Amino acid sequence: MADKTIQLKIKRQPNPEVAAYWEDFELPWRPNMNVISVLMELAMLAKTKDGKPTTPITYDSNCLEEVCGSCAMLINGKAHMACSALIDDLEQPIKLEPLSKFPIVRDLAVDRKVLFENLKRVKAWIPIDGTYDLGPGPRQSEAQQNEEYPYSRCISCTCCMEVCPQFNEDTGFVGAATIAQVLLFNLNPTGQMQAPERLRALMGDGGIHECGYAQNCVEICPKDIPLTKAIATVGRAVVGQAVKDLFTT
């Protein structure tokens, strides 16, 4: 029992210019570990399985409770949040790789800037700054709040984009998360004022129409956001906006 161990295979890449390679790791099992706590242990250990000294593994993480969205990686080949991936649920040796569709920074850390760029392009915010006090926004019914709430839980982890067959360098598809945020801000009574702009942005190349409705996004989303519902709802609104623009602009 005391000899129970955790076996890992981790993809290492010191910088984007050099080729990646695998390293094997082993450490003693303890109860209730997750992938991030194992990576912390490995940083202290700084040795591969065969005792060779190695550098600590680079990865992103922050909240350790699946709310910051920074720790997404491929765990046994599937996108998952490392902090909520419990060791006892995983088949060993546990394979850790960086997300495959984002530029590598180092080891398990990738640059997911494209999501933030996309959120900017659809104006995923509510403009309330001005030269005078705009006063409080309109009251929202409870039903309305309940409709909006699920979309507000997005943690920008990019898992939905990683698993999407349409999200790649050829399509430059915007991905499900940004579409869901368009819905969130278009549902908001104040945010509604910019709804046409957000919908028009999604008509550009790489927009909502690139979705092939494979529905992987909704399967993987760690926050259970109804992404396919968001895509269908926004899809209808985008077509409506396109038809409206055809006759009024």
Added chain:
Amino acid sequence: MASRVSPQPETHTIAAGVAPLRAGQGHSFLLRRLHSLSGIVPVGAFLVEHILVSNATAMNGPEAYANQVKFLASLPMVLFLEAFGIWLPILFHALYGFYIWYRGDGNTISYPWQGNWMYTLQRWTGLIAFAYIGWHVWHLRFAGIDLHAHPGASFGKVQSEFAVAWQLAFYVVGLLAASWHFAYGIWLFCAKWGITVGERARQRFLVVCMVIFFTISAVGLLSIRSFLTTPRQPADASAGELHAKPAPPTAPVDKK
């Protein structure tokens, strides 16, 4: 990873990786929506007519089938209708579909979920249906006896197609692929255009689309069976003459 001490100008662009949304640029939205629409009308509508209306007449015997072919051939500007109502839309739908397929990265191995399998299946059934349709149109419409001039030879010509085992198999596979591609295509259309917005609505509609698939397949297969169970009909120009006049009854006429 940027240093906080030396404020460098923001020159770091995404070197590799997926480009952000090109808001306000390009025509892909229009093309994708046309692609989606063309699968329903005219291509899907034609499929329904072809299988559920025209081919189904084969179940009423060679006579009825020949009359349907004669009626279709007599439509005004039939070549124009065929070219702009059927062939060009199918060609656009297929070629643009291949382009979409080429740019996507199927990942059913890593993520073997139902929707993902359907995504992949939609591409393969499209390819099979397109290959089949190309061969079918060339073989039946252009090669051999011209059925527009000799509608009476239609039944026999189809029978001679089915006489070759691999051709019969290709007809069956082509039928199933096309009707699946169409049925799931309706489901995709309604999801993407925001007709079935809710999860439950989409699940219910999937059942409707499966019924559509089974209906089209069943009628198609029963039509194929009629060709196989009816004795061989002539498939040359003489048969065309035969049916041009009121044809001799093949079954005893009800006299009252």
